[in-house]
Amino acid sequence: MLQLLDDWPQWNLTSQKPQPGQIELLPGGLTNQSFMLHLSSGDYVLRLEAGNSGELDINREREYQIHQQAAAAGLVPEIIFRSQGKHKYWIRRYIAGELLTPETLNQDTLIQMVQALRRLHQLPVSGDLPLISLTQKGGRYLQTIAAQQSAPAGLLTLAEQLLQQFEPLPDSQPCVCHLDPTLGNWIRTAHGLQLLDWEYAGLAHPLWDLAALCQDVHLSEYHQQQLLDHYFGVGQWRSSQWRYARNQMALLAALWYGAQQIWSLPELETYLLSLQAVNL
Known part of the structure; x- marks a missing residue:
């Protein structure tokens, strides 16, 4: 990290080289490492890219493009410096605030989150933005899982079958x-909610974002319906598409946990079997 401080003249943020005491490691983040820079012009976040971006199917050019689009829409602070050198990192202004937690989450906040996602989903789509493929993204995770010692062939075959089953989008509205x-x-x-960490962002289906949100906060079926009614309008969504999208994101999340070794291989296989059983 300290060697990155030699880049300070390129940042155009300070008139002198920052000292080690002006750097603070920020907690959190399962993929990347972030630091706080306390400079004379203000506080900034410096995020180092993870070395396993390829294994996790993270396209950094796509991430940067979408991040800046989202910044223009007020959803996240813009990136003000991006390194193109040996060490890949970017810098944005730090924003003071409170991370959401299950304890602080309420109905009003959920509505604000849905509204922010709807603003994101209404952004113009660039012609060079490729459609996210579930089999491609999940397949990259599966390659990482297969490289683990003693990865059972049955697990890999089951995951491939599920990826093929859930490949199509819920409909043709990415x-x-x-x-x-x-x-x-x-x-x-x-100034309202801000949405951070855009490394997995891409052209996909809006139900995927809603499904990922609902799964993370463990919303009941009733509250999921309320969320969908708020997003689409009462009765303007199909329950079959919603169940399908939830299964897609559940599968992708499970493979990510397996690739990151957050889940053991037996845990992953048990979960995939339960997902298969639900959809037989």
Whole structure:
């Protein structure tokens, strides 16, 4: 980290090189490492890219493009410096606020989250933004899982079958999506909610974002219906599409947990078997 401080003239944020005492490691983040920079011009976040971006199917150019689009819509602070050198990182202004937690979550906040996601989903789609493929993204996770010692062939075959089964989108209405709108990526500020960490963002289906959010906060069926009614309008969504989208995101999340070794291989296989059983 300290060697990155040699880049300070390129930042155009300070008139002198920052000292080690002006750097603070920020907690959280399962993929990347972030630091706080206390500079004379203000506080900034410096985020280092993880070395396993390829294994997690993270396209950094796509992330940057969507991040800046979302910043223009007021959903996240813009990136003001991006390194193109040996060490990949970016800098944005720090925003003070409170990370959302299950204890602080309420109905009003959920509505604000849905409204923010709807604003995101209404962003114009760039012609060079490829459609997210469940089999491609899940397949990259599966490659990482297969490289683990003693990965059972039955587990890999089952995962491949489920990826093929759930490949198609719920319908042909893709939009710009965050794809990881979990509580830890939301911060409540004086200017409203901000949505952080856009590394998995891409062109996908709006139900994927809503499903990822509902799964993370463990919403009941009743509250899921309320959320969907608020997003689409009462009765303007199909329950079959919603169940399908939930299964898609549940499968993708399970494979991500397996690739990151958050879940053991037996835990992953048990979960995939239960997902298969529900959809037989």
